[in-house]
Amino acid sequence: MIEVDELTKRYGRRPIGRPVIRRPVIGRSATGLLAIGRSRNARPAADRPAGPAGSAADRPAAGRLAVDRLGFTVRPGRVTGFLGPNGAGKSTTLRLVLGLDEPTSGSATVDGRRFRELSRGLRHVGALLDAHDVHGGRTAEGHLAALARTNGIPRRRVVEVLAEAGLAEAARRRIGDYSLGMKQRLGIAAALLGDPPVLLFDEPVNGLDPEGVLWARGLFRRLAAEGRTVFVSSHLMSEMEHTADDLVVIGRGRLIAAESLADFAARGTGGGAGRGVTVRTADPAEGSGLAAVLTRAGATVRAPQAAEGPLVVTGMGADRIGVLAFRHGTPLAELSSRGSSLEDAFMELTADSVEYRRKGGAR
Numbered sequence: 090m091i092e093v094d095e096l097t098k099r100y101g102r103r104p105i106g107r108p109v110i111r112r113p114v115i116g117r118s119a120t121g122l123l124a125i126g127r128s129r130n131a132r133p134a135a136d137r138p139a140g141p142a143g144s145a146a147d148r149p150a151a152g153r154l155a156v157d158r159l160g161f162t163v164r165p166g167r168v169t170g171f172l173g174p175n176g177a178g179k180s181t182t183l184r185l186v187l188g189l190d191e192p193t194s195g196s197a198t199v200d201g202r203r204f205r206e207l208s209r210g211l212r213h214v215g216a217l218l219d220a221h222d223v224h225g226g227r228t229a230e231g232h233l234a235a236l237a238r239t240n241g242i243p244r245r246r247v248v249e250v251l252a253e254a255g256l257a258e259a260a261r262r263r264i265g266d267y268s269l270g271m272k273q274r275l276g277i278a279a280a281l282l283g284d285p286p287v288l289l290f291d292e293p294v295n296g297l298d299p300e301g302v303l304w305a306r307g308l309f310r311r312l313a314a315e316g317r318t319v320f321v322s323s324h325l326m327s328e329m330e331h332t333a334d335d336l337v338v339i340g341r342g343r344l345i346a347a348e349s350l351a352d353f354a355a356r357g358t359g360g361g362a363g364r365g366v367t368v369r370t371a372d373p374a375e376g377s378g379l380a381a382v383l384t385r386a387g388a389t390v391r392a393p394q395a396a397e398g399p400l401v402v403t404g405m406g407a408d409r410i411g412v413l414a415f416r417h418g419t420p421l422a423e424l425s426s427r428g429s430s431l432e433d434a435f436m437e438l439t440a441d442s443v444e445y446r447r448k449g450g451a452r
């Protein structure tokens with residue numbers, strides 16, 4: 090179980106125009122998990138070379154409240170999706186949970202203890218934060234073997250997780266030659282290495298092909314079915330709706346929702362029937378009869394624009410429409426929900442938190 094309580098992170102000021110210094114944190118902790126993460130803290134000002142006098146590099150950027158009194162619980166035996174628009178604070182929260190950054194206030198614990206207090210490292214928590222945080226000159230096998238060695242994990246696990254991730258044949262190739270999707274698979278393999286009860290994945294399906302996405306979804310479901318805590322971040326609701334049992338949704342560092350997927354979907358416009366259902370009858374002439382039946386049952390029916398066009402029904406779900414059509418003896422050629430209520434709920438609830446969007450454009 091992961092518990093986050095009043096967690097707050099305010100980043101310090103850093104000069105404009107300088108990149109974030111991302112220092113490897115390998116060896117900073119005996120846990121070994123830190124070997125697959127990096128600190129994103131900028132170097133302290135005194136530590137940095139000065140920029141040209143009066144340049145943008147000398148002007149301080151305002152400190153950034155990336156995580157703002159965040160509180161939620163991630164339960165075992167379930168896949169929990171961690172959602173929010175770009176820059177919402179998801180990666181920062183995951184780094185705080187993993188002890189890779191210090192919170193300004195509040196706490197994050199894994200099974201009741203701060204991550205740094207956990208002695209079993211990768212055998213307690215597995216994480217994929219950034220698939221690129223690997224040594225390009227190593228082979229996948231060498232990388233995993235090194236992690237296994239420093240965490241007291243049997244060598245046979247390296248072979249097992251490489252097979253699980255579909256990388257058995259590429260195990261002896263340089264990671265530098267891997268595609269993004271292969272690096273994601275390797276990152277997931279590394280998270281599984283210690284057979285941990287708690288797993289965190291930051292945007293794990295980025296770069297995966299459709300087969301890879303299906304594999305990852307199946308894997309997360311299986312890990313949860315085994316009783317593990319599975320926390321998966323994404324900025325896309327469509328990724329989560331096939332995988333997650335629960336959702337934690339944040340925007341601008343603040344909690345927007347922490348509830349089951351079903352409860353979250355019910356918040357969408359019309360509770361699932363908001364965008365309507367497309368209904369096409371096999372015989373266009375039967376459409377008006379069905380429209381009358383549906384209207385009597387309480388639905389709103391928009392008539393087809395052309396004789397052979399579909400009806401658009403709102404205020405009633407596809408399942409109920411199917412039952413009424415069946416009872417009325419009307420064969421259907423098409424019955425489909427128009428868009429997802431989850432997507433609606435996500436867009437509506439995070440609308441005020443979206444920071445980066447095209448001016449004058451649709452979200």
Ligand SMILES: Nc1ncnc2c1ncn2[C@@H]1O[C@H](COP(=O)(O)OP(=O)(O)OP(=O)(O)O)[C@@H](O)[C@H]1O
Binds near residue numbers: 100153174179324
């Ligand atoms: N080391 C840092 N120093 C200063 N600001 C930072 C640092 N790391 C992140 N931020 C800022 O904190 C905010 C939250 O960033 P974070 O990467 O946690 O968001 P995110 O939800 O993971 O976004 P995305 O989906 O785009 O990856 C952003 O405004 C980001 O610019």
